[in-house]
Amino acid sequence: MARPKAFDRDAALAAATKTFATYGFEGTSTALLVKSMGIGRQSLYDTFGDKHALYLEALQHYCFDSVGQLAAALQSAGSPLARIEAALLGFAARIQDDTMCLGVGSICEFGRRDREVAAIGKSSATSLQNIFAATIQRGKDLGEIPPEIDPKDAARFINATFIGLKVMARGGATHDDLRATVQMALRCLG
Amino acid sequence: MARPKAFDRDAALAAATKTFATYGFEGTSTALLVKSMGIGRQSLYDTFGDKHALYLEALQHYCFDSVGQLAAALQSAGSPLARIEAALLGFAARIQDDTMCLGVGSICEFGRRDREVAAIGKSSATSLQNIFAATIQRGKDLGEIPPEIDPKDAARFINATFIGLKVMARGGATHDDLRATVQMALRCLG
DNA sequence: ATCTTTCTGGAACGACCAGTCAAATAAAGA
């Protein structure tokens, strides 16, 4: 073994994630990445491959983390409806410092052109909707949510509203606007 | 007066709009614009200024048209709820040929960094939500929508879901998925 | 038909892009 890396790989990846989330893939130059990650150019290429590979890894990592955090928030004890409300609002609040949700950003920027990006997006959307569906099922079991609601449809709908919230937050919507929107969405489940 | 332009300005602008909607601002090169618009390089710069000015004009035009079309669809006679459903589905269906809604795309790509882009987005979102609110008010008057619904909140919520639908369509959601999602959203108003 | 004004198309510009190379540096093992 020889000289170890002088930077924290995870921290560098997190910085890249934030930069990509703010400026998009095409809007982020390698010079900006090098600067925001605080590492040398060659270190970037040695450690992460190239710009596209770095983007994929950032996206993968971001989606995995986000779904995990939302799962934790949704699966904790308490009223399922209240959990959903808190999870959506908590997440949307993080957008407001001018960074987009990288998952939504990647879909908007690439659509289905980039197969790898699309696969990550599709897979994490499925995971997230499964978690929403489980929470909704729990709400049905508890009698909070009426039995005629199909958990899969409702989960997809909640995800759609969630995406809309993130875009609105990116556009500068106030926290009050977001909260009122979430409360309207939850009416459907009540 | 001298030689008239050999191309249709509106058609060229429409082509640019489609290209921007597909690849985003940063993802669209002037070479691609020249090709997709079917005009010469110099004609582009003489007629539209520069790439950014062309983007702004395309965005403005697109938002104006879209809001107008949605207004027409929403204000036509018939059940307000059915009008909303048809308007949302009709619009989302147009996304599927791998072009994004340019309005949503611009917010996702730029956030609030570009003041002019943000202003267009904000203004057309307000217009659209006013139209939704009027339609919802009409639904209340007709007794289709319960009186405790606040039209402004409901309109913002419908817009959020609408944005989510467009992103999902861009990501490859099926028409059935979109329809089920719209129907869930309309439950909130019923 | 000629003039004048505009449009057109191709070549060219400097700036910046993503990515590479090689010399210099630093840490671990002998």
Added chain:
DNA sequence: TCTTTATTTGACTGGTCGTTCCAGAAAGAT
């Protein structure tokens, strides 16, 4: 301490970016 191996640093590459210049072509006005 000396070798080995990896990381770092910064200069550098070919290519593409948005934009402009220029010469030629075309159509209304005279």
